[in-house]
Amino acid sequence: MTWEILNVIGTMAFGISGAIVALDEKYDLFGVYLLGFTTAFGGGLVRHVVLGLPVSEVWEQSMLFLIAFITLTLLFFIPFHWFFKEWEKWGVFFDAIGLSAFAIQGALFAVAAGYPLPAVIVGSVLTGTGGGMIRDILAGRKPLVLHKEIYAMWAVLGALVIGLGIATEMWELMVLLVLIITLRMLSVIYDWRLPSRSDWLRFVSSFRK
Template sequence: MTWDILNIIGTMAFAISGAIVALEEEYDLFGVYLLGFVTAFGGGTFRNLLLDLPISDIWNQSMLFTVAFITMTLLFFIPFHWVLGFKRLWGVFFDAIGLATFAVQGALFAVMAGYPMSAVIVGGVLTGTGGGMIRDLLAGRKPLVLHQEIYAMWAVIGAMAIGFGVADTMWQYILLIVGIVSLRMLSVIYGWSLPTRFDWLKQLRKLKR
C-alpha cells in the first residue's frame, strides 16, 4: 500500500510538472503528453537501469499511465490559468513533490533489494531527478540538477534517511517527503545555493586583502 501511494503521488506530481513546462513552452497536446510522461516515468527507468532491473517493468504500470494521462488531460483542457497564474512557482512545487516522493521510493527500492548505502543514495537521487532531467533537456532548458540552487542534495538527504533507517513507517515517509518539499521550496524562495569554485576563489581573494 505504501509503495502504491508513493507511486501515485509521484506520478501525478511529475506529470503535472512536465505538463506545466510544456504549456510554458507553448507545446501542443502531444508535446504536453510527451513531456508529462517522460517526467513521470523517466526516473523509474533510470532506477531500473542502475539497479539492473527489467525495463519492461515500467510498461506493466498501466494504472499509473492512466493516472498520468487523466491528470495531463485535465490540466490541458480545463481552464486552470486562474490557479496557475504563477506557473514557475507551481511548476517548482509539483516538481518538488515528485522529487521528494520518488527519491524516497527509489531509496526504498534499493534498500528492499539489499543494496549498500551508496546504491541507496544513487538510486534515490536518480529516481527523484531522472524524469526532470529528461523533461528539461527536451524543453531546451538547463536541467535543474545542474543549477546552483539546491535541488539534488535534498534527494540525497531523503535517501540517506531511508538508508540509515531514520524513516521506516508510512507516517515517517510522509513527514520526510513534506520536509524535502519544504526545504526545496525554501531554497527557491530564498535563493539558497551550494558554493561554486567561483565563490570559493572570491572568498579567498577577500582573505588575502
C-alpha cells in the same frame, strides 16, 4: 503500499510539471502527453534500468498510466489559467513534490534490493531528478538540477536518512516527504546555495594574508 502511494504522488506531480512546461513552451496536444509521460515515468524507468531491476514492472502499472492520462488531458482542456494567475510557477512546486516522492521511492528500492549506501544515494538522485532532467532536455531548458539553488542535495539527504535506517515506518517516510518538499521550496524562495569553489578559496585566502 508505501511505494504505491509515493508512486502515485510522484507520477502525478511530475506529470503535471511536465505538462506545465509543455504548455509554457506552446507544444501541441501530443507534446503535452510526451513531456507529461516522460517526466512522470522517466524517473522510475531510469531507476529500474540503472539499479538492474526488472523493467517489466514499470509497464504493469496500467492504473498509473490511466491516472496520468486523465490528469494530462484535464490540464490540456480545462482553461485553469482563468482562475490561477502565474500558474507557470506552480511547475516548480509540482517538480518539488515529484523530486521528494521519487527520491524516497528510489532509495527504498535500492535498500530493498540490498545495495550499499553509494547505490542508495545514486538511486535516489537518479530517480528523483531523472524525469525532470529528461523533461528539461527535451524542452531545451537548462536542467533544474544544475540551477544554483539546492536541488539534488535534498535527494541525497533522503537517501542518507533511508540508507542509514533512520526512517523506516510509513509515518516517518511521510514526514521525510514533506520535509524534502519544504527544504526544496525554501531553497527556491530564499535562493539557498551550496558553496562554490570560489567561495571556498576566498575563505581559505583570508588566512593567507
